[in-house]
Amino acid sequence: MAEGGGSDSLLFLTDEQLKKGIEAMFFAYRGFTADPDRILENYAYGRAHHRAIHFINRSPETTVNNLLSILGVTKQSLNRVLRRLIDDGLVESRVGKRDKRERHLVLTAKGAALEAELSEAQRSRMRAAFRAVGPDAVTGFRQVLEAMMDVDMRHHFSLLKDSE
Amino acid sequence: MAEGGGSDSLLFLTDEQLKKGIEAMFFAYRGFTADPDRILENYAYGRAHHRAIHFINRSPETTVNNLLSILGVTKQSLNRVLRRLIDDGLVESRVGKRDKRERHLVLTAKGAALEAELSEAQRSRMRAAFRAVGPDAVTGFRQVLEAMMDVDMRHHFSLLKDSE
DNA sequence: TTGGAAAGTCAACAAGGCTGACATAAAATC
DNA sequence: GATTTTATGTCAGCCTTGTTGACTTTCCAA
Numbered sequence: 156m157a158e159g160g161g162s163d164s165l166l167f168l169t170d171e172q173l174k175k176g177i178e179a180m181f182f183a184y185r186g187f188t189a190d191p192d193r194i195l196e197n198y199a200y201g202r203a204h205h206r207a208i209h210f211i212n213r214s215p216e217t218t219v220n221n222l223l224s225i226l227g228v229t230k231q232s233l234n235r236v237l238r239r240l241i242d243d244g245l246v247e248s249r250v251g252k253r254d255k256r257e258r259h260l261v262l263t264a265k266g267a268a269l270e271a272e273l274s275e276a277q278r279s280r281m282r283a284a285f286r287a288v289g290p291d292a293v294t295g296f297r298q299v300l301e302a303m304m305d306v307d308m309r310h311h312f313s314l315l316k317d318s319e
Numbered sequence: 320m321a322e323g324g325g326s327d328s329l330l331f332l333t334d335e336q337l338k339k340g341i342e343a344m345f346f347a348y349r350g351f352t353a354d355p356d357r358i359l360e361n362y363a364y365g366r367a368h369h370r371a372i373h374f375i376n377r378s379p380e381t382t383v384n385n386l387l388s389i390l391g392v393t394k395q396s397l398n399r400v401l402r403r404l405i406d407d408g409l410v411e412s413r414v415g416k417r418d419k420r421e422r423h424l425v426l427t428a429k430g431a432a433l434e435a436e437l438s439e440a441q442r443s444r445m446r447a448a449f450r451a452v453g454p455d456a457v458t459g460f461r462q463v464l465e466a467m468m469d470v471d472m473r474h475h476f477s478l479l480k481d482s483e
Numbered sequence: 484t485t486g487g488a489a490a491g492t493c494a495a496c497a498a499g500g501c502t503g504a505c506a507t508a509a510a511a512t513c
Numbered sequence: 514g515a516t517t518t519t520a521t522g523t524c525a526g527c528c529t530t531g532t533t534g535a536c537t538t539t540c541c542a543a
Contacts, residue, residue, distance in 0.1 A: 164454070167449060167454040167457050167458075168446055168449055168450060170442060172449075172457075173442040173445045173446055173449070174377075174438070174442070175461065176445050176449070176457070176460070176461065177351075177373075177438075177441055177442070177445060178377075178476055179460075179461055179464040179465060179468075179476065180347075180348065180351050180464065181370075182464075182468045182469075182472040182473070182475065182476050183344075183463075183464035183465070183467045183468050184344065184348050185391065185468070185469065185472060186467045186468045186469045186472060187341075187344050187467055189469060201497095201498055201499070202498090202499090203498080203499060203500090206345075209341075213338075213342075218520080218521095219520075219521065219522090220519090220520065220521085227349065228499085228500070228501090229500075229501065229502080230520090230521075230522080231500090231501080231502085231522090231523080231524095232499065232500055232501075234521085234522065234523075235498095235499075236499080238522090238523095251520095254509075254510070254519095254520085255508075255509060255510085256507095256508065256509050256510070256519065256520045256521065257519095257520065257521085258520080258521070258522095274338070274341075277341055278334060278337040278338070278341070280467060281337045281340050281341060281467065282332055282337055283466070284463050284466035284467040285331060285332055285336075285337070285340070285463065285466075286332060287466045288459065288462040288463055288466050290328065290331040291455070291459060292458070292459030292460075292462040292463055293331050293336075293340070293459065293463060294331075294456070294459060295452065295455055295456030295457065295458060295459020295460050295462075295463075296340070296343075296456075296459050296460045296462075296463035296464070297339065297340065297343055298452040298456040298459075298460075299347075299448050299449065299452055299456055299457060299459075299460035300343040300344065300346070300347035300460070301343060301347070302447070302448035302449075302451045302452050303347045303350045303351055303444060303445065303448040304346045304347050304349070304350045305346075305349065305350045305353060308346040308349060308350060309346070311346065312342055312343065312346050365528090365529055365530070366529090366530085367529075367530060367531090382489085382490095383489080383490065383491095384488095384489065384490085392530085392531065392532090393531075393532065393533085394489095394490075394491080395491095395492080395493095395531090395532080395533085396530060396531055396532075398490085398491065398492075399529090399530080399531095400529095400530080402491090402492095415489095417541095418488095418489080418540080418541065419539075419540065419541090420488070420489040420490060420538095420539060420540055420541075421489065421490080422489085422490070422491095
């Protein structure tokens with residue numbers, strides 16, 4: 156266990172503890188996506204569709220370019236997904252009023268319904284986990300995750316309505 | 320903000336807080352995989368190879384079946400990845416001594432070297448995050464993640480050497 | 484000795500990433 | 514007003530990594 160840290164207060168930074176954190180992320184992310192994945196199967200959609208729906212719901216009227224920077228994929232890849240959501244009537248693409256080159260994306264009622272179904276499944280698991288461990292642990296959870304993000308993603312993250 | 324919770328102590332369970340948790344997971348996981356992904360590109364490997372290498376390193380002499388249950392993919396999918404790692408000399412597949420049908424997987428020196436490179440990148444980011452937020456937050460982080468896992472994954476998780 | 488488990492492999496397919504090239508409309512700039 | 518830049522869409526083709534199904538070989542254990 157000699158980790159070279161010296162102080163006992165740094166034992167949480169040992170390689171073993173860090174590895175535990177890494178595996179915790181891996182296994183927890185699996186759980187995190189498991190419920191939505193099951194629901195998406197019924198509609199023959201994938202995780203990519205879920206992500207698009209999620210962020211369009213979070214920021215209605217968002218542009219394609221903004222969505223691209225949040226999702227970090229190419230426009231070709233996003234377009235394939237978006238195309239289907241629009242064709243299936245889950246997403247509406249509105250030509251920009253000030254700048255007509257832009258497309259503003261909003262969920263239709265049908266899209267909002269699927270979003271609600273997916274979101275509720277995910278929130279339900281998160282709620283159970285939060286409830287099981289209490290508010291202080293939740294604070295720590297959020298602090299570590301935010302510290303683990305890339306800087307530009309941290310920017311997108313803190314833009315949620317409920318800014319702390 | 321009326322959430323029906325009643326007590327102020329349950330404000331951390333509002334839908335807004337849960338959504339923040341969901342997005343935190345999404346963005347943090349991206350950061351979590353970003354560094355290894357960059358390294359893997361140099362070797363033309365993908366995340367699937369990383370996962371295999373990681374868990375073989377964690378449990379040397381593990382069997383293919385055990386690895387399958389940890390990774391949650393089909394044997395055909397794992398076989399493709401494993402095949403390449405073996406052909407490239409990163410993984411050695413040893414015929415079981417007691418049961419000769421089983422293959423026991425171990426990293427070669429070359430495989431261990433790549434594992435170390437990937438692991439160090441990932442630990443480095445985790446270390447920075449842990450250090451930035453302190454031990455109490457780390458405890459909360461681990462508690463929430465563990466509570467979010469599926470039960471069978473929680474089993475695999477607590478099997479790490481450094482069991483708490 | 485035979486049933487079934489463990490493992491490997493072939494084939495075919497799909498989702499969802501990627502690059503590159505090209506088209507169009509509209510805004511911005513010169 | 515002409516040109517350039519920006520935002521978006523789309524075609525084609527490639528890769529990784531997941532899937533299902535079918536089949537074989539090996540070999541433990543009842």
